[in-house]
Amino acid sequence: MKNLILLSIVTLLLFPVINAQTVDEILSEHFNVIGQEKLLQTNTFSTKGKIIQGQFEIPFTSYHKRPMYFRSEASFQGMEIVTAFNGENGWAVNPFAGSSDPLPMTAEQIDRMKLQADYDGMLYNYQEKGYQVELTGIESVDDIETYVLKLTRPNGDIINTFIDTENYVILKTSSKMNVQDVDVETESYYSNYKYVNEILSPFSLETKREGQTIMQMTFDEIIYDVDINDSLFVMPELTAPTDSTDVPDSTQTEEIPE
Numbered sequence: 001m002k003n004l005i006l007l008s009i010v011t012l013l014l015f016p017v018i019n020a021q022t023v024d025e026i027l028s029e030h031f032n033v034i035g036q037e038k039l040l041q042t043n044t045f046s047t048k049g050k051i052i053q054g055q056f057e058i059p060f061t062s063y064h065k066r067p068m069y070f071r072s073e074a075s076f077q078g079m080e081i082v083t084a085f086n087g088e089n090g091w092a093v094n095p096f097a098g099s100s101d102p103l104p105m106t107a108e109q110i111d112r113m114k115l116q117a118d119y120d121g122m123l124y125n126y127q128e129k130g131y132q133v134e135l136t137g138i139e140s141v142d143d144i145e146t147y148v149l150k151l152t153r154p155n156g157d158i159i160n161t162f163i164d165t166e167n168y169v170i171l172k173t174s175s176k177m178n179v180q181d182v183d184v185e186t187e188s189y190y191s192n193y194k195y196v197n198e199i200l201s202p203f204s205l206e207t208k209r210e211g212q213t214i215m216q217m218t219f220d221e222i223i224y225d226v227d228i229n230d231s232l233f234v235m236p237e238l239t240a241p242t243d244s245t246d247v248p249d250s251t252q253t254e255e256i257p258e
Helices: 002-019 023-034 036-040 107-116
Strands: 044-053 056-065 069-076 079-085 090-094 099-104 132-141 144-152 158-164 170-179 182-196 199-209 212-224
Touching: 023 036, 023 132, 023 144, 023 199, 079 107, 090 107, 107 170, 132 158, 144 170, 182 212
Parallel strands: none
Antiparallel strands: 044 056, 044 212, 056 069, 069 079, 079 090, 090 099, 132 144, 144 158, 158 170, 170 182, 182 199, 199 212
């Protein structure tokens, strides 16, 4: 009985804490901390770093340009992996998926790329993007109290963002997405935050599935307002093959790694 009374008291105490902040108030604090206004004043940025998968380290460079241009380049075992997107269409070169030719993205890949290419982040102006965001509670991430914001996309994707209740930075995201008719759940952890040009960004990212680390990313540099030509995002023209059977069917390739 005492335990029930104690639980009721704790619940009553937590309820006003959860509801003391609205979604937009939490996001306002978050944007203020990370320097969103400064980000809005920039038009491009590039990043350099490495991807760590198991014992392998893969150097990469990415390019971002308003409103939704994105390109990443990675080098592994002497082969180049390229992903590019212009806000509407995308293409990729992925020798590990069976082809060294640039291939157009599928509709599903394009839809996912819209999240990665979003220059200002998915939470900024979320309503204009057709997303729904709700505050679902407070949870701990590595013993740090966080607000949990649940974002739902029109296609049914769900992405939970865990924002530190004290420092208002993102510590974690968890997502549930349907990829090729399979529900995929992923967790990403953000750390090593640094200011560059008064804009706060995580320089370390760890991605997990079913509790196991599948990828780590570390950033060596982020540079804003670099010169990025639109031609970087244009899919190269292919030389007409002598035998049509030599051209791989893009619908049969593996999903392009982001």
